[in-house]
Amino acid sequence: MTNAPQDYPDARGGCQCGAIRFFIAAGPAKAGLCHCRMCQRATGNAFAPLLEVPAARVSWEGVAPSEWASSNISQRGFCPTCGTPLYLRTDDTFEFMAGCLSPDVPFLPQDQGGMEARKSWLDALPSLPAHTTRPELLAVVVSHQSKED
Template sequence: MTDAPQDHPQTQGGCQCGAIRFTITAGPGKAGLCHCRMCQRATGNAFAPLYEVPAARVFWEGAAPTEWASSNISQRGFCPTCGTPLYLRTDDTFEFMAGCLSPDFPFRPQDQGGMEARKGWLDALPSLPAHTTRPELLAVVVSHQSKEN
């Protein structure tokens, strides 16, 4: 496995409510997983699936993200309306949360970092039963999320 950036197509993305939208132009990027404690807390999850691109390839539409300095070297961006975590930013790089990217984006992690904080229970995932969402639940849920990507 290589950790060199790979070429990816242009993609779009945004937050749950649709107030924040962005476009990432085609070019090199790197998909990875971060298990560090900061990413766990920032996402409220076991790890953060991140797509790293140069800031010069990111174009914003709609509302501006709100940022919080999660460390002395980075900012975390999120939607001030719905709270969706969007990215980790350094001076010249954005690392977007994979769930914010268009569903057809070819996100294929190239590496994993922060392994010192990786949750051991992740090892059991391949052996757990898997199922789709129950149709009777889908029939009554009315989503308030944006219909865009």
């Protein structure tokens, strides 16, 4: 990502099942979207919203993340219990998936990369009808996800 770092407050996050929790100390961070094919595959989605922070500001609780070398320059971290994709790691940085961050983290993307692989159907999103989850569905769903955030 090429955006300039912005100051972020302390942040927390983790995986779906709660086996992995992380803490990011306050300081400069870079938020952006990556549309590259590697990120599409790693997230199972059209793009990856990523918050890049220095590794020295990250601490972990719970089980250790599993990692897979998705390239010669980076590792992809995920929960070995529930499979949640957590981050892209290089030698000195973590780029956390925005969906793993607590909802109170002010994720503010400043740029987009990997545009050569961007899905063209994303252009239609602003014109699609939007709705909240149906209350009758929410009434019967029992989540097995961590309640921490």
